[in-house]
Amino acid sequence: MSYQFDFSVIFDAWPRLLYGCWLTLAISTKAMAMGFAIGLLCVALRRTGFGPFVWLVKGFIEIIRNTPFPVQAFFIYLGLPSIGVRLAPDTAAVVALGLNGGAYAAEIIRGGVESIHQGQVEAGRALGLNGFQVFRYIILRPALRVSFPALASQFILLMLTSSVVASISAMELASIGQELESTTFRSFEVYLTLTGLYLGMSAMLTGLFAAIERGLLSYPTR
Template structure:
């Protein structure tokens, strides 16, 4: 019979908290920067500039059809050969942004294409500038449409970020691995880590739900 002993785990619980905080920081930063990348790429993909659409399509296909671990290794181990060296945490952030940007582009593109052309034409008839049309008539309704998909992608991104421990980034998974090597309480450590990831996921889901009710209620607030 296996006897659970969580005492060594809770004795080093501060290490897990530090790792969890870094996971949250990496995930939130990657989501915010990745969202900007997604909006820019989605706007470019829906534009009439063929070479730009082709470049964005290549970017999306490469990221969506290669393992996230390989992308991290390419950024952390491959870029130094080109003279660009990044710390593990910086490389992890870049990899997460690039990954989220590819998936987010397709999500936001679908939202943009869901906007009826008649609404854009109405905005033009009212004398709105192209920037105002994109901001108020296209982007806000599109974001409201794809908001659930974007938040789900963020939760997935946060859980996927555990892979960055492979390049020694100081996230929750790395902290758990270090604590396990110190205590040899593998089962207990990973039970606690699983619960911590679950709590973070539920917590962010709740936050996103509150934001959705406040920011995307009808009519959309400016």
């Protein structure tokens, strides 16, 4: 094998790579918050039973889940300007990731909501709670407790999917890695390092979500 390994380019570019990690986490965090809000909204709209809302939510979920994410990102960044909607690359990345994550979050949360026994809902109504209060206190928290592990896994996947937004010129870890590889031609070293950095960010988010689950969603010990 004639290839000579040289990780000095990685050491020299380490501050840029760490900055790329920060950008990836920033984009992902915004997209997660947006996706969670969209997921909750979709579940709430479906529970109204109002036909147009139900079909709107179902249509949104089906479109997002049955089209490739790169196509969604290209449509938002390159397609929307045709009708006068222009977004900066990083903003388009957050919107695309948020919409994508929201569709999957909606289905995950819906599964948790449907696991709540109807008797609990009826008990809440018998206590005089209105529809919003029943949804907030009787349905949502237990549903999130049930669905949180799947939701956390989906959001970690969303962070990993953020590497795709380099294709629309958004600045994050993958795009910085691509720039470094194109100038140094050290493909093995660069992409091995990116692999390690993404693994590290995934482990960090896994620990963070586990702490959130223990602190906010666990059953009381007394």
